[in-house]
Amino acid sequence: MLGGYRIEGRRAADIAADVERAVGSGELEPGQLLPPMRELAVELGVNPNTVAAAYRTLRERGVIETAGRRGSRVRPKPATTGREHIRVDVPEGVREVAHGNPDPALLPALVKAFTRAAELSDREPVMYGDDPVEPELARIARAALDADGVPAGPVAVASGSLDAIERVLAAHLKPGDTVAVEDPGWGSLLDLVPALGLRVTPVRVDDDGPRPDDVRAALESGARALIVTDRAQNPTGAVVSATRARALRSVLRDQPEILLIEDDHGHGIVDQPLHPLAGATRHWAFVRSMAKAYGPDLRLAVLTGDVVTLDRVRGRQRLGPGWVSRITQRAVARLWADGAVDTPAVAAAYGRRRDALIAALADHGVTAYGRSGLNVWIPVPDETGAVARLLHAGWAVAPGARFRMSAPPGIRITVSTLTADETGPLARAIASACGRTPMRGYA
Numbered sequence: 001m002l003g004g005y006r007i008e009g010r011r012a013a014d015i016a017a018d019v020e021r022a023v024g025s026g027e028l029e030p031g032q033l034l035p036p037m038r039e040l041a042v043e044l045g046v047n048p049n050t051v052a053a054a055y056r057t058l059r060e061r062g063v064i065e066t067a068g069r070r071g072s073r074v075r076p077k078p079a080t081t082g083r084e085h086i087r088v089d090v091p092e093g094v095r096e097v098a099h100g101n102p103d104p105a106l107l108p109a110l111v112k113a114f115t116r117a118a119e120l121s122d123r124e125p126v127m128y129g130d131d132p133v134e135p136e137l138a139r140i141a142r143a144a145l146d147a148d149g150v151p152a153g154p155v156a157v158a159s160g161s162l163d164a165i166e167r168v169l170a171a172h173l174k175p176g177d178t179v180a181v182e183d184p185g186w187g188s189l190l191d192l193v194p195a196l197g198l199r200v201t202p203v204r205v206d207d208d209g210p211r212p213d214d215v216r217a218a219l220e221s222g223a224r225a226l227i228v229t230d231r232a233q234n235p236t237g238a239v240v241s242a243t244r245a246r247a248l249r250s251v252l253r254d255q256p257e258i259l260l261i262e263d264d265h266g267h268g269i270v271d272q273p274l275h276p277l278a279g280a281t282r283h284w285a286f287v288r289s290m291a292k293a294y295g296p297d298l299r300l301a302v303l304t305g306d307v308v309t310l311d312r313v314r315g316r317q318r319l320g321p322g323w324v325s326r327i328t329q330r331a332v333a334r335l336w337a338d339g340a341v342d343t344p345a346v347a348a349a350y351g352r353r354r355d356a357l358i359a360a361l362a363d364h365g366v367t368a369y370g371r372s373g374l375n376v377w378i379p380v381p382d383e384t385g386a387v388a389r390l391l392h393a394g395w396a397v398a399p400g401a402r403f404r405m406s407a408p409p410g411i412r413i414t415v416s417t418l419t420a421d422e423t424g425p426l427a428r429a430i431a432s433a434c435g436r437t438p439m440r441g442y443a
Helices: 012-025 037-044 048-060 111-123 135-147 161-172 187-195 212-220 242-253 307-319 326-337 343-363 383-392 420-433
Strands: 064-066 072-074 155-158 178-183 199-206 225-229 259-263 283-289 301-305 375-379 410-414
Touching: 012 048, 037 048, 048 064, 048 072, 111 326, 135 155, 135 283, 135 301, 135 326, 155 161, 155 307, 161 187, 161 225, 161 259, 161 283, 161 301, 161 307, 178 187, 178 212, 187 199, 199 212, 212 225, 212 242, 283 307, 301 307, 343 375, 343 420, 383 410, 383 420, 410 420
Parallel strands: 178 199, 178 225, 225 259, 259 283
Antiparallel strands: 064 072, 155 301, 283 301, 375 410
């Protein structure tokens, strides 16, 4: 059953730690069946309840899964072998277009905003027990949410989108629950969900966002939550259109107890209108990150939602980090109020780079996608081969395996710093890596 590996431990915590260590080291492989609880209890000389508690801990940590009478086994893709490791090492002299970062030249200067925030904090220092949300940031954020049609709700602040999403999921779901996520989708999210002991079910995505039939099938099959990226979907650049939003709201209204989480990480870099789904279900959260527009190192996202969800999130936050630095919040509020990010100009800059690459690829007979945001998604017949050939040609791209579950193979190109002079050579290299030849016109 376990080959030559022998599980050890007398306490539940020790047994769980031993199994998790063996999974991390590779001594226990994905898919391996664990001993029945009573059998292992006899072998270890402990109470069966002790083994049951150990297995429960392992399920909650996303290391194993249990399927009734079929027993417990190591997860096919356990949280200890996350997608973060699916990346390309970039040798010297190779141009990296895989990083997913914004263009530093399009980020606002921070010195004045943080200086003013620090001066205010010198005069009005924040102490334990003070409001965790900067009032001016909450006011500005709420006004922007109102303008975009996001339903009324309290405002909280988290340390980025992933932190906010994790807190919302933990506020409502229990280990073993299923979450419907976009496929292809954000690699870090695809790691996070199983790490919380939750199951993942994929929902296909096209240019207009998640496909309604897939969403309906996932929810009717038992998914208790749905996570949707409204704009600048990573990696495909999809944008939820008005028509698609109406269709998705119709599906969600038939499942009012579903937890809906919307991620608007494209805020500030996308000039296409937002079509929120929030309010179609009883419990919902809408997350707006500052990372792509104002800088990843700010580690700040604002979120709103129904009163119960936000109360649970803020209550648990108080027991952990307490709050996100009010100095940072004050700086972001100042940047936001001063219009430090020229959204139309930033969106246009990224749009020109995406459109140029997509058009150049089309000239070579290669189809690519990217309606918004920083990235272009390119379906390829042989993902591993394409990545290797492009690396040999001097280009480091992101393997699609980082972002997909059942979706076909692909590669992701980050265009944020791609220059006009690089577009043509990159398109030719991609076409060659995919086995395509240039399209020729005739006079």
